[in-house]
Amino acid sequence: MVEQSNESAFAHEQTDHASAELHHHHSHATASKHIGGHHLLQVENLGVSFSMYDSSDRCFFRARKRTVQVIHDLSVSVHAGEIVAVVGASGSGKTLLADSVLGLFEPNATVTGTIWFDGRQCDARDLERLRGRGISLVPQSSANLDPLMKVGRQVRGVAKDAEDAKRRAALQRELFARYGLEPQVANLYPFELSGGMVRRVLLCCALVDEPKLIVADEPTPGLDLDLAVRALDDLRSFADGGGGVLLITHDIELALRVADRVAVFKDGTVVEETAVANFASPDLLRHPFTKELWRALPDHDFDIPKGGGTC
Structure with a gap:
């Protein structure tokens, strides 16, 4: 579970940082605003470890x-109204960050650190309660959809009562119209959808609970460029409406297209969290690995400095 810190935690998040260029390990983008005097999401000193059997022992x-x-x-942090892209190599542990924010902990995991959501310090039980009730997930795989259930019913989810069922049905129709899904799509099964339609249905599943924060875990794999850009534009629209997005991706080019800030993930931690605007020049970036990522982008002609790289 997430460790609680001392009584200074509340003051820590209530501080007005509006005029600070660098604080809490990150610099700001134009969209970075501290509504209510705090971040929408603030993760501090997160650690995740697993207790495992040593596979090198011959006898199990x-x-x-x-x-x-x-x-x-x-x-890492997310402000209301912005997208923060966590970029790093596939298999580097970025999804564990998403799981931690959502309160999804494996039985053999030990999780330490502190997480604030909307100005409130959260423990594991708080994060579990917030899942689908303030924080929603856009998963990376269409396997998260039930293949035996029509997608309209999946988007509507479980209602508390008849009034809530009516509200969810109306919101599902509104979301389908907003994201270009015809009304008849609600009566289709997942296998009858195109890849782009599946991505939009997964986004609607997240939005039907009217969250403040969306955690999007690799939402574009398997999509061609046009569909990937369209999927990220949907997240951009959500952020522009006042929500926050934690976008986890290995595609830094797409991240730079849509995000306000980038958190660079390497060796199990974030080595730099900075505004997308700072990727205009390596001189504006602080960490050597971030500078190497900049030089590796096609637009920069894979400009590796003399003497080799640092990563």
Whole structure:
């Protein structure tokens, strides 16, 4: 579970940072606003480790347990009205960040650090309660849809009562119209949808609960460029409406198209969190690895400095 800190936690998040260029490990973008005097999401010093059996032991029954640290000292934030892209290599542990924000912890995991949401410090139980009730997930796989249930019913979800069922049905129709899904799509099964339609249905599943924060975990794999850009434009629209988006991706080019700030993930932590505007020049970037990412972009002709890279 997430550790609680001392009584200074509230003051920590209520501080007015409007005039600060650099604070809490990150610099600001134009869209970075501290509504209510705090971040929408603030993750501080997150650590995730797993207790595992040592596979090098020849006999399974005598295998000893060891602790594997996957994430350490990770800090990242999201302001209301902005998209923060967490970029890094596939398989580097970025999804564990998403799981931690959503309160999804494996039984053999040890999670430390502090998470604030909308100005309130949260423990594991708080994050679980917020899942689908303030924080929503756009998963990376269409396998998250039930293949035996029509998509309209999946988007509407479980209603508390008849009045809530009516509200959800109306919101589902509104979301389908907003994202270019014809009304008859509600009566289709997932296998009858195109890849782009599946992505929009997954977004509607997240939006039907009217969240303040969307965690989008690799929302564009398998899509061609036009569909990927359209999927990210949908997230952009949500952020422009006042929501926050934590976009987890390995595609830095797409991230730079849509995000306000970028958090660079390397070796189990965020090494730099900076405005997209700072990617205009490597001189505006602080960490050597971030500068190497800049030089590796096609628009910069893969400009590796003399003497080799640092990553």
